[in-house]
Amino acid sequence: MTARDDVAARATAGFQRVYASPPAGRWAAPGRVNLIGEHTDYNDGFVLPFALPLRTVVAAAPAAEDRWQVWSELTGETVSFGTAEVTATGSGTPGPVTGWAAYVAAVVWALREAGHRVPGARLAVASDVPLGAGLSSSAALEAAVLAALVDLGGLDLPAEQQPRLAQRAENGYVGAPTGIMDQSAVIRCHAGHALFLDCRTEQVEHIPFELEPAGLAVLVIDSQAPHRHADGEYAARRASCERAAKQLGVTALRDVPAEQLDDALARLTDDETRRRVRHVVTENQRVLDTVALLRAERVRQIGPLLTASHTSMRDDFAITVPEIDTAVEAALAAGALGARMTGGGFGGCVLALVEAAQADQVAAAVTAAYAERAFTPPTHTTAIPAAGATRLD
Ligand code: GLA
Numbered sequence: 001m002t003a004r005d006d007v008a009a010r011a012t013a014g015f016q017r018v019y020a021s022p023p024a025g026r027w028a029a030p031g032r033v034n035l036i037g038e039h040t041d042y043n044d045g046f047v048l049p050f051a052l053p054l055r056t057v058v059a060a061a062p063a064a065e066d067r068w069q070v071w072s073e074l075t076g077e078t079v080s081f082g083t084a085e086v087t088a089t090g091s092g093t094p095g096p097v098t099g100w101a102a103y104v105a106a107v108v109w110a111l112r113e114a115g116h117r118v119p120g121a122r123l124a125v126a127s128d129v130p131l132g133a134g135l136s137s138s139a140a141l142e143a144a145v146l147a148a149l150v151d152l153g154g155l156d157l158p159a160e161q162q163p164r165l166a167q168r169a170e171n172g173y174v175g176a177p178t179g180i181m182d183q184s185a186v187i188r189c190h191a192g193h194a195l196f197l198d199c200r201t202e203q204v205e206h207i208p209f210e211l212e213p214a215g216l217a218v219l220v221i222d223s224q225a226p227h228r229h230a231d232g233e234y235a236a237r238r239a240s241c242e243r244a245a246k247q248l249g250v251t252a253l254r255d256v257p258a259e260q261l262d263d264a265l266a267r268l269t270d271d272e273t274r275r276r277v278r279h280v281v282t283e284n285q286r287v288l289d290t291v292a293l294l295r296a297e298r299v300r301q302i303g304p305l306l307t308a309s310h311t312s313m314r315d316d317f318a319i320t321v322p323e324i325d326t327a328v329e330a331a332l333a334a335g336a337l338g339a340r341m342t343g344g345g346f347g348g349c350v351l352a353l354v355e356a357a358q359a360d361q362v363a364a365a366v367t368a369a370y371a372e373r374a375f376t377p378p379t380h381t382t383a384i385p386a387a388g389a390t391r392l393d
Pocket of ligand 1: 034042178179345
């Protein structure tokens, strides 16, 4: 039995145990890694994530009244809420349902806010996407719940409109000011491809990203670093980018082309803001350069762009931590073609592009470097670009 069958079977078994009846269907959504383009999404810029084979599965059935009951394998608890709890100001103050169930209530809230008639439902959630590893377990949960409710209610919400709604759920009900990358990745990715997304227009292009035929692999190394102040720091970076855009008289930092970066920097007054802007503007350009290389099938050559992205996140955007930097340095020293932190920062995962034959050696080098510094040992997996959210049956 594959891991995918397993997690779906666990969701069904949980559903049957808790609700003493079979589900009407099962919906799955994956975790993601971002190949390149970090903290560019909320600056209306470019990102290039791909979905992972790790999935969250929701087994669900409609309920007679406007209530939502959800069981999670993770905690073994069943949370129940009605329309009274599906309320929020929508301006960043979290809604009344908290913890993991907030993501479920958030989706119901965002659908209702958008005018949809959301059916009451019973849900059971099982997941292989690790929590807190920066692989978008929250977006996976939102996307799987959203797909289930859209189907159960026969709602008119095509897949390409679902990321915006799931992002609204996270911003408006959970209270996290994230961009649209994660929700887009887990909903819109195709197997064997990375998703080139223009976060302003939401136009996508599926860029072939087959590693095995090229003799390559992407190692995803979980840094095991505790997320230190991640939420507050994320919000601070976002606010600083928005302030900079205002000072520069542009809608978003996306509107500063790389060739005009020096001019823009000269017009800013403090050094910290200059560094934040430099990261975003150069990172957007690195995404475009990476896409150009992938289109030309020059995959190995993206390595230096990945590493430059890391340096920029470390020195200019200031979002890395010692475990993450150690993993990147050790991977590069052991022969990785490129390596960088992926995701929001302050912990999470590092990805390293490696010759497939060297994957074990690179992973062992990272483990050894961790041992030298007495960090909690890292874990790793090899990423295969997978498909976005889908109905299983
Ligand atoms: C988190 C957010 C995304 C994005 C990344 C950084 O994953 O959810 O919207 O901003 O951080 O690239």
